[in-house]
Amino acid sequence: MPANELDPNKWVDKYSDYLFNYTIVRVNDREVANDLISETFLAALKSAKYFKGEASERTWLISILKRKIIDYYRKINSRKGKAEVRVNYTDDYNEGEWLEEQVPDQFDRTAEDEMENNELGLAILECLDSINEKHASIFKRKTIDGADTETICNEFNITPSNLWVIIHRARTALAACLEKNWF
Amino acid sequence: MRKLFFIDCSKAAECCNKSQYKEAKPLDKMKLFLHLTFCQACRKFSSKNSKLTEAIKKSKIQSCSEEQKQAWREQIKKEFAEDNV
Structure with a gap:
């Protein structure tokens, strides 16, 4: 297989x-x-x-x-x-x-920085892949889309304190994963 | 008095997370700072947490719109079904 x-x-x-x-x-x-x-x-x-x-x-x-x-x-x-x-x-x-x-040189330093930051973004998304799916999507809504706590709570039918617990778990897992793979 | 100013680590973590999204109340923030002065574990957590926020900001990740995602889902479902007939 x-x-x-x-x-x-x-x-x-x-x-x-x-x-x-x-x-x-x-x-x-x-x-x-x-x-x-x-x-x-x-x-x-x-x-x-x-x-x-x-x-x-x-x-x-x-x-x-x-x-x-x-x-x-x-x-x-x-x-x-x-x-x-x-x-x-x-x-x-x-x-x-x-x-x-x-x-003009396309590969000047700013372009390189941009590329590196993009790679960082991909590393973050890769790490998000490895955590609980629901936690990852709630984390994305909150952090990347910048949605309101209230909006997300309604979307996922959770309470604000649920949300903060989930955010906490996601952030901890993500930080650990990035520590291993990026920093 | 103690209860008024001192918080435990889980409360401190919660406040730290909220402040990453600028949603911590000023009083809670003050309590967090006080907590950080004597709690090394939380200081470490807090610095990692800020580093993560910084990294996310720097990376400029974007997400694609939900409508676009839905369109892709349907497209895949349709093609996939046709291939498997």
């Missing part, structure tokens, strides 16, 4: 936030991100029979998503015509030299 099995009906609850945060920093557009994730789910269902169970479900979904993101950039690139490299050689000081036009 393979170590990991697929359970498509749980994909959205388990991985959609993870996939979304992975995508959003790479395409920077919510709608595009959502479309890419839809395509990923469809492609995953189609190729589910090829899943060998060697990787975890999430790793496997991410590998499909990566291809979708690359395809997306290929498509918009070919729509523009090929990527252009402009050259100018009539610079006062470097006359005759063919210099590529200066391109």
